Amino acid sequence: MSETTSSKPMYEKIFDEVKRGIMTQAYKPGERVPSEKELAEAYSVSRITSKKALELLANERLIVRKPGRGSFVTDPELEFTEEEAPSAGGSREAPVKLLHQEEKTIGLVITDFGNSYGTGLIYGMEQAARDNDCFLVLRRTFGVPENEERSIQKLLGLGVDGLIVFPAQGEYFNAEVLKLVIDRFPLVLVDRHLKGVAAASISSDNLTAALKGTEYLFDLGHTSISFLCPPPADTTAVEDRIEGFIEAHAQRGIMVDKELWLSDLTSTLPNSFNDENIERDIGRLVSHLERHPSITALFAIEYNIALLAKTAVERLGLRIPEDISIICFDSPPTHLGGGYAFTHMRQNEEEMGRIAVENVLSIMNGCSVPNKVMLEARLIPGESTGPARQPKSL
Template structure:
């Protein structure tokens, strides 16, 4: 087999050639046809492409796919009907038969997870997978793009029917994600969307959440707020939170002073969490607060950055919230680990996880899902915010 020269997509070319072999009885009734792997190697394409071709053949009832055994030329006198229940075979006679099919298998690729963010996502996905009789396979990337690419490849080789991906922090999306999108493989992105890529995504409404959190600080009298974040590096979740922070200032007619921001904190990024980096970031925040005594509140883009800020404030002998208020995104329940009760924007992780699973299953079944789903994040008052003081001394 070789690549043809027409302008058709490769999966259509493979579909046409295998169909022709079936119609001409080169592949006889009940005979096994080449597998995804064999077709991919024969046509020098990815397994996403060969999988798509076989799915098209199955849709036209030219083949029947038998998990663990392969794909076989279908009997035209039998209707193969797949539904949410086990695969049913309707022969058109008075009696009907059924046969088991494998559970749908969904691959989950996530940077990492912990008490502050991620665990709730997995809980929601795990419950949704149980409710929908499918199986979830997890791989962590620790924010390394190379790990993400390898994880996608390995899960595809494992035979997953769909993928949920929490993209690695970085300036670009990897080539494997682009291949999934081009090949129309069932894919849902979590926590962020990728610019220029038509892939379904589910996240919090980060811009509105940051706007609400900033307005909460304004209502307490804070107008000199330091925004704390890692480098945005074209990550939409970070960019949307920055945009919400700026829009809140515009709504209230308050000038945005970016000199008060710290946007180069890196110790909380995946694969960068070590004592040396943590100490460097804390020292950076201590110096920043010393050099900018007008700051009365800190808006940390995530919980771990809020912890860095709290340590920096305490090193200066200042009190939270009497001298400095802190607000952040996410905060572990204090009854689960004795964590500090920050005022925070609470993200509905379990609902995000549930929707991610249900949307990828819908895509598998040929249904259209919204390109972008954004859930409301709620403000949860804690002990880290209070009324602004007119001035403070360091």
């Protein structure tokens, strides 16, 4: 294939050359054009780049793309439905007037999901995908960066048109995410944003949510509040919740006592959730409460940590909420008769999922989307909070 000295992006160069081949009938109607893999190898580019060139050709109705079969030149005087596209041998059925755009596929890479958080996200994404006639493919990483990298590579290899990524826990973001950003591949991050990476993201307004939850405890008379979380490890969702907790104290003129915090609970992290680690964290919570009898409330950064805290409080023979109140982020619905109704900040998961799908589709269509979208979380009162009482000496 010929070289060009143009300063255009590589996908446009590939588009121009293949289009030229079609217009000069180097590729005749019904013939297959080079695949993403073949173009990537010929031009020494990533498959993301060659895929984008083929998408531009399809958008101009110069080719029709058939999953699993390839891309074929359309007849310039006739247009075909996806079902009636030319076969590899060039034969075709009777044409119709309209060429339907093939169904878009979005890959979802998520750490994991459960009743307390994640299931609502997927519900919202699936509904938005149905509403927009696209298909969602899910891969779980269980919070392991290597799994995340392999999952992205696998989905790209399957030819997804866009990606939604729930990044793995911690400061690490893999090279595949960076490549996607550099190549301007349609990408939306969910639940958190990555520092220094110009990718669209959708999450809760974690700072404001933590601030509101802390103010709720203040209004109940609590001032000795223990903040419970895993190591922040540069994870923006955790950092924002810590900042909201601190900001609430500043606004009320209440001093933050970090001696009351327990910020290295690890049993709820991916790949650490086992009986031994859970028992160790419960023991640490028991010891922490014994060392700090002034504590009247616990702010758990997530539901599973709230469950650990509840167990620790009960082991000490204390009552919830009479002796100690507990508030957390997210809690499974209890209207079906299961679970404990914690007071919690409820994230708008389904709306978050819907916006993630709609934003990645907008990026596919060449439209700009906000770099960062943050949704409000609602305070849901439950059984676990009440007025502050004088702390007991243990």
